Amino acid sequence: MSARTVDVLLPLGLDTPYSYLVPEGMTLSPGDLVHVPLGARGMIGCVWPRPAGGGSGKPVDVAKLKAVKAKLDYVPLPPDLLKLVDWMADYTLAPRGMVLRMALRHGESPGAGRERVGVRVSGPAPARMTAARARLLDLLADGFVRGKSEAAREAGVSPSVVDGLVDEGALETVVLPPEPAAYPPDPTFATPTLSEPQAQAAHALSGAVDARGFGVFLLDGVTGSGKTEVYFEAVAQAIRDGRQALILLPEIALTQAFLDRFTTRFGVKPAEWHSGVSTRRRGRILNEVASGQVKVVAGARSALFLPFRDLGLIIVDEEHDPAYKQEDGVAYHARDMAVVRARLASAPIVLASATPSIETEVNARRGRYHRLALPVRFGGAKVPGLLPIDLRKEGPPKGRWIAPRLEAEITDTLEAGGQALLFLNRRGYAPLTLCHSCGHRMRCPSCTAWLVEHRFRRRLTCHHCGYQAPVPEACPACGAKDSLIPVGPGVERLQEEVQALFPAARSLVLSSDLAGGVERMRAELDAVAKGEVDVVVGTQLVAKGHNFPGLALVGVVDADVGLGQGDPRAAERTFQLVHQVAGRAGRGKTEGRGFIQTHMPEHPVMRALVTGDRDAFYDTEIAAREEAQLPPFGRMASLIVSASEGHVAEGHARRLAASAPLVAGVRILGPAEAPLAILRGRHRWRLLVRAPRAFDLSRYLRDWRATAPKVTGNIRVAIDVDPQSFF
Numbered sequence: 001m002s003a004r005t006v007d008v009l010l011p012l013g014l015d016t017p018y019s020y021l022v023p024e025g026m027t028l029s030p031g032d033l034v035h036v037p038l039g040a041r042g043m044i045g046c047v048w049p050r051p052a053g054g055g056s057g058k059p060v061d062v063a064k065l066k067a068v069k070a071k072l073d074y075v076p077l078p079p080d081l082l083k084l085v086d087w088m089a090d091y092t093l094a095p096r097g098m099v100l101r102m103a104l105r106h107g108e109s110p111g112a113g114r115e116r117v118g119v120r121v122s123g124p125a126p127a128r129m130t131a132a133r134a135r136l137l138d139l140l141a142d143g144f145v146r147g148k149s150e151a152a153r154e155a156g157v158s159p160s161v162v163d164g165l166v167d168e169g170a171l172e173t174v175v176l177p178p179e180p181a182a183y184p185p186d187p188t189f190a191t192p193t194l195s196e197p198q199a200q201a202a203h204a205l206s207g208a209v210d211a212r213g214f215g216v217f218l219l220d221g222v223t224g225s226g227k228t229e230v231y232f233e234a235v236a237q238a239i240r241d242g243r244q245a246l247i248l249l250p251e252i253a254l255t256q257a258f259l260d261r262f263t264t265r266f267g268v269k270p271a272e273w274h275s276g277v278s279t280r281r282r283g284r285i286l287n288e289v290a291s292g293q294v295k296v297v298a299g300a301r302s303a304l305f306l307p308f309r310d311l312g313l314i315i316v317d318e319e320h321d322p323a324y325k326q327e328d329g330v331a332y333h334a335r336d337m338a339v340v341r342a343r344l345a346s347a348p349i350v351l352a353s354a355t356p357s358i359e360t361e362v363n364a365r366r367g368r369y370h371r372l373a374l375p376v377r378f379g380g381a382k383v384p385g386l387l388p389i390d391l392r393k394e395g396p397p398k399g400r401w402i403a404p405r406l407e408a409e410i411t412d413t414l415e416a417g418g419q420a421l422l423f424l425n426r427r428g429y430a431p432l433t434l435c436h437s438c439g440h441r442m443r444c445p446s447c448t449a450w451l452v453e454h455r456f457r458r459r460l461t462c463h464h465c466g467y468q469a470p471v472p473e474a475c476p477a478c479g480a481k482d483s484l485i486p487v488g489p490g491v492e493r494l495q496e497e498v499q500a501l502f503p504a505a506r507s508l509v510l511s512s513d514l515a516g517g518v519e520r521m522r523a524e525l526d527a528v529a530k531g532e533v534d535v536v537v538g539t540q541l542v543a544k545g546h547n548f549p550g551l552a553l554v555g556v557v558d559a560d561v562g563l564g565q566g567d568p569r570a571a572e573r574t575f576q577l578v579h580q581v582a583g584r585a586g587r588g589k590t591e592g593r594g595f596i597q598t599h600m601p602e603h604p605v606m607r608a609l610v611t612g613d614r615d616a617f618y619d620t621e622i623a624a625r626e627e628a629q630l631p632p633f634g635r636m637a638s639l640i641v642s643a644s645e646g647h648v649a650e651g652h653a654r655r656l657a658a659s660a661p662l663v664a665g666v667r668i669l670g671p672a673e674a675p676l677a678i679l680r681g682r683h684r685w686r687l688l689v690r691a692p693r694a695f696d697l698s699r700y701l702r703d704w705r706a707t708a709p710k711v712t713g714n715i716r717v718a719i720d721v722d723p724q725s726f727f
C-alpha cells in the first residue's frame with residue numbers, strides 16, 4: 001500500500017514512462033537521472049513528472065514492479081527541458097523517449113575533467129644550461145604555477161625539457177584542479193562603439209534580458225550591418241546578470257571566424273557544442289552547463305537540449321537557414337523549438353537574419369515578433385547591387401558556364417587587386433554522366449538519382465545515400481570504351497574553366513564534401529579572408545555569414561537552380577541564397593558588385609534581387625502563400641510511407657489515405673510516388689496533409705494514426721510536421 005513508485009521515461013521509441021519502485025531511503029524528483037532494470041543490462045532514464053491529478057488510466061500492480069537500481073550523481077534535468085521534451089513529442093508525434101534521447105545522448109561520459117599536473121620553480125638552476133631550459137626558467141621566474149603542457153608551449157620547448165628540470169630538482173610538480181570546460185567570458189573585455197541603430201537595437205535586447213520574460217525579437221539587418229555585434233551586447237547583459245546564453249549557429253563547424261569574434265569581444269572562447277567536439281569534452285560541458293558554470297554555449301541545433309540551469313537568452317543566428325531543420329529521426333525545426341524553449345524558460349530569444357524566413361517575416365509584420373532593424377552596413381559600406389545576365393541572349397559558348405560579360409568583370413576585378421566569388425550550388429564535377437554512344441545514364445543502384453562525378457576523388461557518388469564507385473572505363477550498358485561524358489557543371493568543373501580563363505589567378509573550391517574535414521575548411525575560409533585566394537568557387541557553404549573583406553565581385557553562375565521544382569519554398573530559398581551570397585561582397589574598402597546569370601530575368605525573384613527591393617519580394621511571396629493557404633497561412637504535414645517493395649509501399653499509402661478522418665477544412669493530397677521514389681533501396685510514397693492555420697494538426701495526426709491500418713513487415717511511416725523538403 002505504502003510503496004512509493006516513480007515514473008521513469010527511457011530514451012527508447014516509447015511514449016509513456018515506466019513505473020518503478022523507489023527503494024527505502026532514496027528520494028527522487030522529476031528530472032533526476034536513474035539507473036533502472038530493463039532487460040539484461042538495465043538502462044539510464046529520467047524521472048518524469050506525473051500528470052496533474054494522478055496517474056492516467058491503468059492502475060499499476062505494485063507487486064510486479066521492479067525497483068530503481070541507483071540514482072545517478074548528475075544535476076537533474078531542469079523543468080523547462082522536461083517540458084520541452086513533452087511539448088516536442090506532442091507536436092512532432094515522435095515517441096517521447098526518442099525526444100528525451102536527444103537530451104541524454106551526449107551524456108555518455110559526463111565525468112569530471114582530468115586533474116592536471118602543474119610545475120613551478122623549486123630549487124637552484126641546473127648545472128647544465130641550454131637555451132630551451134633558460135627560456136622555460138625565464139617564463140617560470142615569476143614563481144607562479146603553470147600547467148606542464150602550457151608551460152612548455154608558452155616557452156616554446158618540448159615537454160621533455162620540463163621533465164628534465166623536474167628530475168634535476170629545479171622545478172617541482174603540483175596537482176592542479178581540472179580545467180573548466182570554458183573560462184568565464186568577460187562582458188567588459190572589449191566593448192564596441194556602436195552605431196546609432198546598433199545601439200538602439202542593443203538597448204532593446206539588453207532590456208529584454210533584464211526583464212526576464214519571454215519575447216521574440218527579429219534582428220533584421222542587411223548583410224554586414226553588424227548583427228553579431230548587437231546580439232553580443234545582449235549576451236553581455238545575460239552574463240552580467242549571472243545568467244546563461246545559448247547561441248545557435250547553422251553550421252558551427254565552419255565558424256572559426258565566429259569563435260574568434262567572440263574571443264575578441266569577451267576575452268575567451270564560448271563553450272562549443274557540436275558533433276565534432278569529443279565525447280569527453282561534451283560530457284564536461286554538459287556538467288558545467290547544468291551546474292551553471294558555463295555561461296555561454298555556441299552550438300549546432302543539438303545544443304537546444306542542454307540542461308541549462310538558468311537560461312536567460314537564446315540567439316538563433318541566420319534563422320532562415322535550412323540546416324536548422326532536422327529530417328532524420330525526430331523531425332523538428334531547431335529555430336521553432338528554440339522559440340518554444342525560450343517560452344518555457346521565460347527568456348527572450350533573438351532571431352537574426354538579413355533574409356528572414358517567410359514565417360518569421362509574417363510574425364514580425366503581425367507584431368507577434370518585435371522587429372529591430374539595422375538598415376545600413378556598419379562603417380558606411382554599401383550592399384552590392386546585382387545585375388542580371390540573360391543567358392538566353394548573352395550566354396557563354398557551348399561547354400562553358402561563365403558568360404563573356406562576367407568573364408570581363410572578373411578580369412577587371414583581378415586587375416584591380418580584388419577577389420571574385422563564383423557561386424554554384426552543385427557539388428562535384430558534373431551532375432550527370434552519360435554514355436555518348438548509347439545514351440546510358442549513370443544512376444545510383446539504390447536511389448532514384450544520378451551519380452555525381454567527383455573528379456578530385458575520381459569517383460561517382462550518390463548525394464542521397466553516399467554510394468560511391470570509381471568512374472568505369474567502359475559504359476556498363478553498351479561496353480563502349482571511353483564513352484562516358486560529363487553533362488552540366490559542378491563547382492569542380494567550374495574551377496577548371498576559371499583556371500583556363502584566368503591562368504594566373506589562385507583559385508579555390510569551397511564545398512562541404514572535400515577531403516580534410518572541418519579543419520581544412522576553416523583553414524581555407526581563413527585563407528580567403530586573408531586575401532590569399534583570387535577566385536573562390538563555392539556551393540551554398542559560401543553563403544553563410546562569412547566576412548571576406550577583399551571580396552569585390554560575386555557571380556551567381558546559375559540562379560535558376562532550385563527554382564520551379566514543385567517545392568513551395570523554392571522562391572524563398574533562391575532569394576535568400578543569392579542575396580546572402582551577394583552580401584559577401586563589398587564588405588571592406590572596395591565597393592562590391594554582383595551578377596546573376598539566369599534564363600528568366602523577368603521572374604519575380606530575379607527582379608527583386610536586381611532592384612534590391614527586399615520588401616517587394618516579401619510582399620509578393622507572402623501574398624502568394626496566403627492565396628494558396630501555404631505556411632504560415634495554412635498548416636502542412638507530410639507522411640512518407642516506405643517499404644522495400646514498391647507495391648507494398650503504395651498499397652499501405654492508399655489504405656492510410658483512405659483511413660484519414662474526415663474533418664472540414666483538412667485535405668489529404670496523394671498518395672503519390674515521391675520525387676525521390678527510391679532512397680537507399682526503399683520505395684517511397686508521399687501523402688501531404690493541409691489544414692487551416694489555427695487547426696490542431698498534431699492532434700489530428702495522432703487520432704489518424706490510432707485508427708490507421710497496422711504497419712506490418714518492413715513498412716515505415718515517417719511523419720514530418722511543417723515539412724521543409726518535398727522530395
Ligand SMILES: Nc1ncnc2c1ncn2[C@@H]1O[C@H](COP(=O)(O)OP(=O)(O)OP(=O)(O)O)[C@@H](O)[C@H]1O
Binds near residue numbers: 193222225229
Ligand atoms: N560597432 C562596431 N564596431 C566595430 N566593428 C563593427 C561594428 N559593427 C560591425 N562591425 C564589423 O562589421 C563587419 C560586419 O559585421 P557582422 O559580420 O556582424 O554583420 P552581419 O550583420 O552579421 O552580416 P551578415 O548578415 O552578412 O552575416 C564585421 O567585420 C564587424 O566586426
Ligand SMILES: [Zn+2]
Binds near residue numbers: 444
Ligand atoms: Zn543513392
